[in-house]
Amino acid sequence: xxxxxxxxxxxxxxxxxxxxxxxxxxxxxxxxxxxxxxxxxxxxxxxxxxxxxxxxxxxxxxxxxxxxxxxxxxxxxxxxxxxxxxxxxxxxxxxxxxxxxxxxxxxxxxxxxxxxxxxxxxxxxxxxxxxxxxxxxxxxxxxxxxxxxxxxxxxxxxxxxxxxxxxxxxxxxxxxxxxxxxxxxxxxxxxxxxxxxxxxxxxxxxxxxxxxxxxxxxxxxxxxxxxxxxxxxxxxxxxxxxxxxxxxxxxxxxxxxxxxxxxxxxxxxxxxxxxxxxxxxxxxxxxxxxxxxxxxxxxxxxxxxxxxxxxxxxxxxxxxxxxxxxxxxxxxxxxxxxxxxxxxxxxxxxxxxxxxxxxxxxxxxxxxxxxxxxxxxxxxxxxxxxxxxxxxxxxxxxxxxxxxxxxxxxxxxxxxxxxxxxxxxxxxxxxxxxxxxxxxxxxxxx
Numbered sequence: 001x002x003x004x005x006x007x008x009x010x011x012x013x014x015x016x017x018x019x020x021x022x023x024x025x026x027x028x029x030x031x032x033x034x035x036x037x038x039x040x041x042x043x044x045x046x047x048x049x050x051x052x053x054x055x056x057x058x059x060x061x062x063x064x065x066x067x068x069x070x071x072x073x074x075x076x077x078x079x080x081x082x083x084x085x086x087x088x089x090x091x092x093x094x095x096x097x098x099x100x101x102x103x104x105x106x107x108x109x110x111x112x113x114x115x116x117x118x119x120x121x122x123x124x125x126x127x128x129x130x131x132x133x134x135x136x137x138x139x140x141x142x143x144x145x146x147x148x149x150x151x152x153x154x155x156x157x158x159x160x161x162x163x164x165x166x167x168x169x170x171x172x173x174x175x176x177x178x179x180x181x182x183x184x185x186x187x188x189x190x191x192x193x194x195x196x197x198x199x200x201x202x203x204x205x206x207x208x209x210x211x212x213x214x215x216x217x218x219x220x221x222x223x224x225x226x227x228x229x230x231x232x233x234x235x236x237x238x239x240x241x242x243x244x245x246x247x248x249x250x251x252x253x254x255x256x257x258x259x260x261x262x263x264x265x266x267x268x269x270x271x272x273x274x275x276x277x278x279x280x281x282x283x284x285x286x287x288x289x290x291x292x293x294x295x296x297x298x299x300x301x302x303x304x305x306x307x308x309x310x311x312x313x314x315x316x317x318x319x320x321x322x323x324x325x326x327x328x329x330x331x332x333x334x335x336x337x338x339x340x341x342x343x344x345x346x347x348x349x350x351x352x353x354x355x356x357x358x359x360x361x362x363x364x365x366x367x368x369x370x371x372x373x374x375x376x377x378x379x380x381x382x383x384x385x386x387x388x389x390x391x392x393x394x395x396x397x398x399x400x401x402x403x404x405x406x407x408x409x410x411x412x413x414x415x416x417x418x419x420x421x422x423x424x425x426x427x428x429x430x431x432x433x434x435x436x437x438x439x440x441x442x443x444x445x446x
Contacts, residue, residue: 006032006078007107007115008098010091017086022094025112028103029078030067035101036082036094037065044068051082053097060093061085075112076119117427124427125154128385132215139264140375144214144384153381153388154426156204160197160395161422167193168415174408191403194415198399201392204383211382212389213298214375217259217266220367221297223290226274228305229328232354234258234271237364255293262364265371270297299370301326301363304349306333324366325349331356388425395421 006026012019024032034040035054041047049065052058063084073079084090098104113130116122122130129148136142147153167190222230235241238258260267270293273286294300300323307329327333327349350366352359383389395418402414 006104007111008032008095008104009107009112010095011081011112012086014091015086016088020084020086020091022082022084022091022098023112024080024082024098024104025073025075025077025107025115026103027078028101029080030069032098032101032104033065033067033080033082036060036097040067041065042067043072046083049082051084051094053093055097055100060097061090071119074121075115076121077115123151123154123158125157125384125388125425126151127427129153132384137259138261138266140214141266144211144382147381148384153384156381157422157425158428160200161419161426161428163193163197164415164419164422168412168419171408171412171415175412194399194402198396198403201396201399205389205392205396207382208374209383209389210375211384212386214266214382215384217268218299218371218374219268219270219297220299220301221270221272221290221294222301222303223272223275223294224303225305225308228274228303228308229352229354230274230303231256231271233301233303233326233328233352234269236354236360237269255289262371263368265368265375267367267371298322298374300324301367303328306330306351324363324370326352326359326363328352328354330358391421391424394418 004027006024006028008022008024011021011023030040036051037049038052039049041049044066046064046066048062050062051060051065053060061084063082066081066083068074068079068081070077070079082094084094095106099106110131113122113127117124117127126149129145129150132145133142133149136145170186170190222234224230234256237260255273256271258269260269272290272293275287275290302323302325304325304327306327330351331353350359350363352363354360383392398414398418398421402411402418405411405414
């Protein structure tokens with residue numbers, strides 16, 4: 001990829017639509033717009049335009065043209081947008097016309113956002129927020145992505161990095177001017193600041209992976225003995241026939257997944273094979289997979305048959321901890337007999353009948369409350385990607401080494417490592433920042 005190329009791409013979804021948007025970015029964006037529309041509209045003003053093929057003058061479509069001069073654009077470069085009718089033939093003709101213009105080429109995936117980052121319009125966390133916002137499928141995912149795009153996470157990490165830079169500037173001064181020495185109270189202040197930042201990072205890491213789970217969806221496994229109604233519950237929650245249901249026990253042999261939106265929170269629901277002594281090798285593998293999925297899940301819905309309480313005792317510890325016991329088929333059992341699930345140690349069972357629908361609304365409310373408890377960020381920015389977490393772990397380890405460093409050179413290197421780790425998250429690792437701090441606070445060279 002060349003930074004001086006002008007790139008273009010379809011910015012709206014492919015296929016037939018009422019409106020399609022083609023975006024251009026680069027030094028020749030304005031010239032390309034003039035070639036197709038005959039003129040460049042005033043900045044950030046949508047004007048009607050008749051787009052023609054520059055090669056022969058044939059009319060392609062009647063739409064809107066917009067122009068955003070550098071640097072006041074998404075990418076920081078000249079940006080043009082063509083809003084046209086969304087037919088495939090219209091889009092194909094415009095793409096072919098643009099491809100024939102000198103200096104233009106199709107954009108690579110993510111190249112517009114990458115240019116925005118390289119031109120200082122976004123840091124890496126905000127760029128990731130753009131991707132998450134595009135991919136968001138629930139309202140909670142949308143809110144998290146929008147906060148990240150607005151810079152909340154980037155400002156948090158950048159603030160920590162600046163605190164480290166100030167501390168590092170003092171230690172660098174001790175190295176550069178050993179004859180003057182660093183007053184003991186300054187050293188104490190530097191170590192106190194490093195310890196405070198280490199505590200902040202530790203608290204940030206102890207978030208139960210809320211942000212990552214919100215991006216990917218909370219894993220919920222439906223488990224229980226055969227023919228308890230697990231697959232029927234899966235279909236009821238998904239509101240469509242996802243799993244095969246039958247009166248014959250052992251119908252489900254493999255794990256079946258479906259993505260759900262529970263009051264704005266993403267859930268990956270998994271139906272599993274019935275837990276019992278397997279009758280053949282295939283069912284044995286299904287039971288093994290069911291137990292593995294139950295162990296790996298963030299939360300478990302344990303479905304048991306209210307008419308067969310003896311089967312529930314085989315579930316053991318799977319009904320403990322992050323689990324909700326559901327006593328199904330209460331329409332077939334006397335009310336008092338549905339209380340046996342209390343013995344599993346998971347609290348009172350939620351009484352349910354998938355035939356009459358009794359208890360389904362209560363189950364949805366309980367699951368939504370569980371998701372909110374697990375995923376609601378409670379006001380503070382949260383870690384949203386594994387690379388953020390890995391960099392924060394590296395920064396914390398460097399600060400731990402700094403706490404026991406005995407030489408200024410070693411202490412400075414530990415602070416530099418922590419600073420670089422935080423800088424990797426936002427993409428702002430620049431030695432000039434270090435120089436600015438030194439010159440401003442210590443007047444080096446006076």
